[in-house]
Amino acid sequence: MARDAGPAAPARPLRRDAELNRRRILASAREVFGRRGLEATLDDIAHHAGLGVGTVYRRFPSKEHLVEAMFAERMEEIGDLAEEALKAADPWQAFVDFTWKSIELHSGDRGLREIMLSNKFGHEHVAEEKARMVPLITRLVERAQEAGGLRADFAPTDIPLLHMMVGSAIEFTSAVEPDLWRRCLAMLLDGLRAQPGKPSELPHPPLGVDEVDEAMSCWRP
Amino acid sequence: MARDAGPAAPARPLRRDAELNRRRILASAREVFGRRGLEATLDDIAHHAGLGVGTVYRRFPSKEHLVEAMFAERMEEIGDLAEEALKAADPWQAFVDFTWKSIELHSGDRGLREIMLSNKFGHEHVAEEKARMVPLITRLVERAQEAGGLRADFAPTDIPLLHMMVGSAIEFTSAVEPDLWRRCLAMLLDGLRAQPGKPSELPHPPLGVDEVDEAMSCWRP
DNA sequence: CACAAACCGGAGAGGGTGCCTCTACTTTGT
């Protein structure tokens, strides 16, 4: 509120090596948070970047700050997706496309999923981005319903649930068959149609029995 | 393998107070594991039972053993459910009923969900029970498909995924609206029909916007 | 080139958690 120097006041540019390392840290964080979720430690991120922990803390005051810096832009992408979807001609198709694309964005990034569905991590920027999406998604849902594509009893607040459910399928199978969530989402979407016809063709074959076993061995609550 | 005295060799019955406390421990474990999942500590369980930790360790050699003792019978219940469902007349209805009932069994018990979907906890007995269920569920699925109720591209290995997905919805909303999973499962099942008609009536109203927010605040990855 | 400012590495402080043990004390039941 009373922060004098805006974020666009880099008093002096970073030294060349420092700037290079800053980028290394962000790249490493993206990968490590993506794979292991926000529970990954800054030590992990530092070492994965080939740096010491101190270097990370010199650049980012805390883990929170790094997380915020990392995921602000990715959240924006999802918001943009919703905005774009509202411009599409066919409202049902727009809804379906938005769902596929937004989950596609999650799919490789466990950290992003956690940020989106929990309030415990991001702060201002992340919260703003979430708030921006509420009316967009509401509109998207209403349009799809008015057009008779989406079942009338679906509610905008079911969207996070949907992301949660598919997200858990992603987490469960990612070690074994990282694209299997497409199968789950396709079935789910079949259940959301107002006037369902034949079941749609599933975009991914089922797991084998042994793969289920492996998934159960990798997954931890 | 070379364990001489079978499990049915209680050399001497427990002292009266000890037996009472053993039951207190199991009851407490059931409740605490159910609410907090298997990450709950034995200290928590002991204190919730009004006992000291030492008492718990006198009765159960380790946390693992307590978990195994706790959940063996509940796993059996689910297996029995599948067996029973195979006797029902209408194969599709049998499939649907089994799904509702088995998830109903999970719904209040986070520990049970974790046991079922992860291989990291139970040992022998739990694994046996899981193995017993495989052919039962396969048969249940095949019958429902042959009867033309269940979509033909559904696979028995999709069942754990389904449990996973609904389970995550339970976890996400349990603090806010513990029965909301019924809504999710109803939509999911609509997506599994071979010849869907109108969408089924949802058994639970949607969350409110503020409830979503609360769920996001309570939920942790 | 020389030198101050900026930067790096990583050991370890500080604070936290959980499993399990150990012993002085209490209860049971013969």
Place this chain on the structure above:
DNA sequence: ACAAAGTAGAGGCACCCTCTCCGGTTTGTG
């Protein structure tokens, strides 16, 4: 009444994470 069985819960041990500190290195400017 007394030995055997049971109990409480403090604390040992091992582990983990965030963040700090400081001796040594790099950068880029005068």
